[in-house]
Amino acid sequence: MAEGVRPRVKAPKSADAGEVVVIKTLISHKMESGQRKDSDGNVIPRSIINRFTCDFNGENVVDVKMEPAISTNPYFEFEATVPEAGDFQFTWYDDDGSVYEDTKSVSVG
Amino acid sequence: MKFNAMTAVAALMLALPGAVAADPDDDNLVINGEQEMTTKAPLPAHMEDANMDQIMSGWHFRSDETQALEMDDFDNPGMIFVDAGRDQWNAVEGSEGNSCATCHEDPSSMEGVRAVYPKWDEKAGEVQTVAMQINDCRENNMGAEPYGYTSGQMANMEALIALQSRGMPVDVTIDGPAEEMWEKGKEIYYTRYGQLELSCANCHEDNYGNMIRADHLSQGQINGFPTYRLKNARLNTAHGRFKGCIRDTRAHTFDPGSDEFVALELYVASRGNGLSVEGPSVRN
Numbered sequence: 451m452a453e454g455v456r457p458r459v460k461a462p463k464s465a466d467a468g469e470v471v472v473i474k475t476l477i478s479h480k481m482e483s484g485q486r487k488d489s490d491g492n493v494i495p496r497s498i499i500n501r502f503t504c505d506f507n508g509e510n511v512v513d514v515k516m517e518p519a520i521s522t523n524p525y526f527e528f529e530a531t532v533p534e535a536g537d538f539q540f541t542w543y544d545d546d547g548s549v550y551e552d553t554k555s556v557s558v559g
Numbered sequence: 560m561k562f563n564a565m566t567a568v569a570a571l572m573l574a575l576p577g578a579v580a581a582d583p584d585d586d587n588l589v590i591n592g593e594q595e596m597t598t599k600a601p602l603p604a605h606m607e608d609a610n611m612d613q614i615m616s617g618w619h620f621r622s623d624e625t626q627a628l629e630m631d632d633f634d635n636p637g638m639i640f641v642d643a644g645r646d647q648w649n650a651v652e653g654s655e656g657n658s659c660a661t662c663h664e665d666p667s668s669m670e671g672v673r674a675v676y677p678k679w680d681e682k683a684g685e686v687q688t689v690a691m692q693i694n695d696c697r698e699n700n701m702g703a704e705p706y707g708y709t710s711g712q713m714a715n716m717e718a719l720i721a722l723q724s725r726g727m728p729v730d731v732t733i734d735g736p737a738e739e740m741w742e743k744g745k746e747i748y749y750t751r752y753g754q755l756e757l758s759c760a761n762c763h764e765d766n767y768g769n770m771i772r773a774d775h776l777s778q779g780q781i782n783g784f785p786t787y788r789l790k791n792a793r794l795n796t797a798h799g800r801f802k803g804c805i806r807d808t809r810a811h812t813f814d815p816g817s818d819e820f821v822a823l824e825l826y827v828a829s830r831g832n833g834l835s836v837e838g839p840s841v842r843n
Contacts, residue, residue: 460633474633474634
């Protein structure tokens with residue numbers, strides 16, 4: 451498992467029904483591309499976050515496939531419409547099979 | 560006719576070298592929409608002879624986009640390293656079974672530290688930097704290996720400690736027992752080094768606000784250190800930056816942690832007396 455991986459999410463705690471809110475996410479991760487070599491000339495194995503998803507009450511908001519050229523500590527900022535009170539579920543998928551999750555609740559009214 | 564018009568345009572551009580807008584801006588630095596920072600201040604008393612009229616944080620010399628990164632802790636990439644520093648703070652290391660938290664409890668106990676360092680240490684009989692204090696603690700109170708002076712772990716820890724003093728004015732003491740070191744630092748600041756024969760002052764006092772090739776010269780203040788640089792995507796320590804600057808004059812540099820750099824850090828910090836502690840800041 452990659453070291454020092456920590457997901458972070460910034461989302462509003464409340465919104466009006468139907469309001470479009472800005473969500474910022476960041477996960478600390480080394481995003482090793484698999485292209486580099488160490489000082490002995492051996493290839494450093496690829497280790498990246500390869501997929502990021504955000505769901506709201508079970509409905510998908512974004513689903514991102516990620517590639518090795520994405521730099522360290524990937525950051526995503528996007529907008530989402532909040533139709534009703536509920537939970538944003540964030541999921542990051544690591545090459546090594548680890549899954550990192552975070553949840554943010556938003557109330558309406 | 561066309562030729563003349565072009566010549567006129569060229570002449571106008573030559574006459575207005577400042578038209579590239581390299582001057583520092585007048586924006587206000589407010590972090591997280593609530594914490595107002597002092598980024599411009601009157602000259603400290605000891606700088607009366609300096610060739611400038613006020614002191615300014617390097618934040619003013621950066622583009623709006625870079626400035627914005629520092630205005631929100633979520634956007635500030637330096638905060639990732641603060642989190643890593645917090646893990647180090649709580650990690651037990653060394654032969655004594657201690658972590659930083661064993662004695663100092665919460666990192667908030669470090670409030671005010673960054674603002675007054677480097678500082679004369681009576682017991683050690685020398686001027687000490689935050690980094691020296693960290694390693695002193697690691698070696699003597701924890702029985703652990705010291706961090707490399709400009710290592711990532713050291714920068715993480717310095718960032719965590721700096722953050723506790725964010726917004727407080729820099730206030731290093733330059734008289735009393737620290738005066739000798741301060742004088743030494745001042746001499747280094749005004750000494751020309753390297754094949755290019757440049758002193759710190761040539762760029763950061765005489766030419767701040769101007770471009771040095773493609774980059775924008777600031778006053779070289781260190782109130783924002785350790786600083787996250789976009790160019791290398793990690794935290795940079797003050798001594799690491801000093802080394803880079805002197806290297807750029809094509810000189811053999813002093814070593815990070817050397818007496819010369821400690822003296823220079825004390826002197827440069829004193830040039831920022833009155834500015835808010837910003838660490839970890841975001842720069843180019």
